[in-house]
Amino acid sequence: MSLEGVSGRKRLGLIVNPIAGMGGAVGLKGTDGGEILMRAISMGAIPRSPLRVREAMKEMTDRSGRLEILTCPGDMGATESIRAGFRTEVLPVGSGSLTTAEDTMEAARRMERAGVDLILFAGGDGTARDISGVVGTRLPVLGIPSGVKIHSPVFGRNPSMAGRLADLYLFGSGVGLEEREVMDIDEDAFRGGSLKAGLYGYLLVPFERRFLQGGKSGGARTEAVELDGIVQEIASRLLPGDLYLVGPGSTTGALMRHLGCEFSLLGVDAMRGGRIEGADLSEEEILEMIIPGRTWLLLSVIGGQGFILGRGNLQISPRVLRAIGRNRIIIAATPSKLKALYGKALLVDTGDEDLDRDLCGYVRVITGLGEETLFRVER
Amino acid sequence: MTGLLRPFHQMRWNEPIIYQLGRKGQRGILVPEAEPEISEVAGDGLSSIPEKVRRSDLPNLPEMAQPHVVRHFNHLSHENLGADSNIDIGQGTCTMKHSPKINETFARSPKVTDLHPYQDQSTVQGVLEVIYRTGELFKEISGLDCCSIQPGGGSHGALAMACMVRAWHRDRGEDAQRDEVITTLFSHPADAAVPKAKGYKVIILPPDEEGLPDLEAYRNAVSERTAAIFFTNPEDTGIFNPRILEFTELAHRHGALCCYDQANANGLLGIARAREAGFDMSFFNLHKTFSSPHGCGGPATGLVMVDKKLEEFLPVPVVKYDEIMGRYFLDFSLPKTCGKVKAFFGVVPVVLRAYAWIMSLGAEGLEEASRTAILNNNYFMKKMLQVRGCSMSYPKHPARIEQVRYSWEELKEDTGFGTADVQRRIADFGTHYWGSHEPFVIPEPFTIEPSESYSKDDLDEYLEIMEQISRECYEEPDIIRHAPHNSTVHHIDHDYFDDPEKWAITWREYNSKYEGYFKRK
Missing domain, CATH: 3.40.640.10 (Type I PLP-dependent aspartate aminotransferase-like (Major domain))
Known part of the structure; x- marks a missing residue:
């Protein structure tokens, strides 16, 4: 960080989804869509985002006026920002009370244009999805958890920790940035009792480096360096004539980037000899391409809970997995992504119990150049 | 267990790098000119070296008078921390212990220092x-x-x-x-x-x-x-x-x-x-x-x-x-x-x-050293786990040998302060601690290894420092937020440690990266 960065002014974009979380309080498993919202209100739900934002803002200090907040009118941010005493610029977006996905997206768009240093948002997976659709990984974004669904690892652990992390990112040091998955579940399906989580994109999220420089630690590997090692390792194992089905994720995406292949971050692609043979394939398309014994599947860990199958990669169906065979699945993930999973198992949920049982046991996960870590797989 | 905290203040000399201290022409030792009789026999000491291997310019060494050299290194020693100057139990995994001084006498004896491996x-x-x-x-x-x-x-x-x-x-x-x-x-x-x-x-x-x-x-x-x-x-x-x-x-x-x-x-x-x-x-x-x-x-x-x-x-x-x-x-x-x-x-x-x-210890002494180290560690652990906000990694396996990796995860969740904050504050008490090296999987870690060198009083003093800091995290957050108060370096920009392009561990490297030394030439 430059000296200018330490002493200079910072602009924070604040997006509050005031209706986020309202469905949860009355057992509706999410608040996406106007009709559900009306049902929630009629069932007595009250907005909880403003309180969550207040908690987070308590952890932020204005540093003698060095922090300026760009936000939306009323409950979409301005009320809490002004209440906390920050210099506040209000963007002309939304009505200030009930909000729509379009309002969130428009706010994010304007904030990016205004060159904010960080977008802090209060909401859930739906809000994260809306923002990631607009700003991608071009600027840092951090969530204050206030929605019903918090599957994406883009939120602070609680509102206070989100506020403190934002403050530390803007004015402190020791905070890094990581690409993290934006996951969301299909609310209709969820209300119907089944959980189908999809991978909808990535956000660039600040995280506190949980280590210290000690006398002998001498610098730590960043995730980018870890990723580089993993890519080199996989690349050294590729057989030129075989077909590789590349699952979604930033780890597998890094390999494709290394090979110079166009790839779909959220879909399943096919690659042979370093050349792309199919992008964002459906289950049927995948099945057509599989040559038994000559086809490999490349997977990474999706989301914070440790799923390798069944979350964000449903195209890789039980039929696909049976056709490829367990021994031709390559799993790779960075130690940074795995740090919360040591001592726990990786998870599969293909929708086929027998297959899930077959996939259980121990697998070797590529965690670096010339390095594999054993993980237990459970269903 | 109170009253062990001592008022401390770190010394600060703002001591330059020795290369920045020298003055051209200054000398620490004036070597007498050789007498003519000697020169006649031995030559000038240089021309006998073949020209191809003789350097044309002098090596880039600081030129300093002896008292300045002594002062410089004394200043550096004041700005240092080690087993000889603090209760050095915070550098877990490193087994910091007292090195009996008599052993230095042996190692510094000319009987050792004058040896050559080609003898x-x-x-x-x-x-x-x-x-x-x-x-x-x-x-x-x-x-x-x-x-x-x-x-x-x-x-x-x-x-x-x-x-x-x-x-x-x-x-x-x-x-x-x-x-x-x-x-x-x-x-x-x-x-x-x-x-x-x-x-x-x-x-x-x-x-x-x-x-x-x-x-x-x-x-x-x-x-x-x-x-x-x-x-x-x-x-x-x-x-x-x-x-x-x-x-x-x-x-x-x-x-x-x-x-x-x-x-x-x-x-x-x-x-x-x-x-x-x-x-x-x-x-x-x-x-x-x-x-x-x-x-x-x-x-x-x-x-x-x-x-x-x-x-x-x-x-x-x-x-x-x-x-x-x-x-x-x-x-x-x-x-x-x-x-x-x-x-x-x-x-x-x-x-x-x-x-x-x-x-000096003998077989029984070695075993006693280990048993004392284990006892020290378990005494410290029992007390440390009573400090608010502290827990141990893997509590399902509570038996520990000579060190423990602890966690401030609870402290972090309660107060927002984690191991880095405790580390900043602990410098105010004239001591230090260390978090962990790879793998970075224990949240907010710190690792304490009280080897056999430390007395119960030493451990109690260190524990009191930890209790004090924990109390401040919960009750007087501003003290932690602005720490250290009695040390000299306040905030370190970690980006420098993480970026090999910014590291400079030698003067030559510093000049190369920050002064364009080689480019200028």
């Missing part, structure tokens, strides 16, 4: 005897049979083991087949790094719920491709793996070698040995457990012990004793040697200090 062996019988006898002592300590003192540090000891693993399997014609080495997540990171440097693929075993290496995972990992296992035990969590024999036996059944990282053996002396745990070789850091100072990154010694079957694979030379001739000698004739891992035969002053330390 004829008949003129260095004394130091060869010290090395040989040290090896004999380590036969008892490890239960293994043969010794090399050649490696110049802990990771270097691990490297020597990896070199022997290669040589062993090559000799048996299995080198190509055996391309994997197994280690554990909480073994020292060098146990993974070193086999990689030797071209092995490394398989890492995760901990189970108790923090022990997952035995089921191990059964899945070990195979005919396994060249060796590299294990630390107890691991950096302070947890001892009581089923270690099952691991080594299974490795042997698959034809693999078992390599033990005993860099830190401070909880095991006279209690548990590499031999009984089934290991074929082991290294020991003489600069940790055996009291030689760490020397701020060396030179040190990672003494290696091996089973008899591996003797001929040791690095050369090995110090041996010829009973018939009654003399010690350097044996270079190991036909299957893994080669040299370092020039000459080892770092003599480090070995000498360790030898003196072991001899």
Whole structure:
């Protein structure tokens, strides 16, 4: 960080989804869509985002006026920002009370244009999805958890920790940035009792480096360096004539980037000899391409809970997995992504119990150049 | 337990780098001109050096008067922190202990400092005897049979083991087949790094719920491709793996070698040995457990012990004793040697200090040192876990040997302050602590290793500092937020540590990266 960065002014974009979380309080498993919202209100739900934002803002200090907040009118941010005493610029977006996905997206768009240093948002997976659709990984974004669904690892652990992390990112040091998955579940399906989580994109999220420089630690590997090692390792194992089905994720995406292949971050692609043979394939398309014994599947860990199958990669169906065979699945993930999973198992949920049982046991996960870590797989 | 906190303030000299201090023409020592009679015979001392190897410009050294040099280094020592100036239990895994000063007298004696490794062996019988006898002592300590003192540090000891693993399997014609080495997540990171440097693929075993290496995972990992296992035990969590024999036996059944990282053996002396745990070789850091100072990154010694079957694979030379001739000698004739891992035969002053330390304690003394270290650690742990916001990693396995990796996760959740904040504040009390090295999986970690050197009063004083800081986190957050107050460096920009482009550990490098020194030329 430059000296200018330490002493200079910072602009924070604040997006509050005031209706986020309202469905949860009355057992509706999410608040996406106007009709559900009306049902929630009629069932007595009250907005909880403003309180969550207040908690987070308590952890932020204005540093003698060095922090300026760009936000939306009323409950979409301005009320809490002004209440906390920050210099506040209000963007002309939304009505200030009930909000729509379009309002969130428009706010994010304007904030990016205004060159904010960080977008802090209060909401859930739906809000994260809306923002990631607009700003991608071009600027840092951090969530204050206030929605019903918090599957994406883009939120602070609680509102206070989100506020403190934002403050530390803007004015402190020791905070890094990581690409993290934006996951969301299909609310209709969820209300119907089944959980189908999809991978909808990535956000660039600040995280506190949980280590210290000690006398002998001498610098730590960043995730980018870890990723580089993993890519080199996989690349050294590729057989030129075989077909590789590349699952979604930033780890597998890094390999494709290394090979110079166009790839779909959220879909399943096919690659042979370093050349792309199919992008964002459906289950049927995948099945057509599989040559038994000559086809490999490349997977990474999706989301914070440790799923390798069944979350964000449903195209890789039980039929696909049976056709490829367990021994031709390559799993790779960075130690940074795995740090919360040591001592726990990786998870599969293909929708086929027998297959899930077959996939259980121990697998070797590529965690670096010339390095594999054993993980237990459970269903 | 109150009243142990002492008012402290760190000294600050704003001391420049010595290169910035010199003044052209200043001298620390004025060497008298040679008399004409001498010049006549010896020449001017320069022209006898062939022109091709004679440098044309003077080396870039600071030019300083003697009092300035002395003052400079005294200032630096005031700005330093170490085992001689604080209750040094916060640098867990490093086994900080008191180094008896008498041992420095031995190491600084001209009988040692004037030795040269090219001297004829008949003129260095004394130091060869010290090395040989040290090896004999380590036969008892490890239960293994043969010794090399050649490696110049802990990771270097691990490297020597990896070199022997290669040589062993090559000799048996299995080198190509055996391309994997197994280690554990909480073994020292060098146990993974070193086999990689030797071209092995490394398989890492995760901990189970108790923090022990997952035995089921191990059964899945070990195979005919396994060249060796590299294990630390107890691991950096302070947890001892009581089923270690099952691991080594299974490795042997698959034809693999078992390599033990005993860099830190401070909880095991006279209690548990590499031999009984089934290991074929082991290294020991003489600069940790055996009291030689760490020397701020060396030179040190990672003494290696091996089973008899591996003797001929040791690095050369090995110090041996010829009973018939009654003399010690350097044996270079190991036909299957893994080669040299370092020039000459080892770092003599480090070995000498360790030898003196072991001899002064004797077998009972070594065991008592370990038992005291374990007692200290468990006393400290019991008290530390009563400090608000503190917990231990893997509480399902509460038994710890000589150190504990703790966590401030609860403190972080309650107050927003984590281990980095505690570390900033602890500098105000004239001491320090350290978090953890890889793997960074314990949230908000810190690692305390109260070796046998520290008294109960020392531990109580350190505990009171920890209690005070915890109390401040909960009740007086501003004190923590603005800490340190009594130290001199307030906030360190970690980006510099993370970016190799910004590192400068020599003056030449600093000039190159920050002053464009080489570009300017």
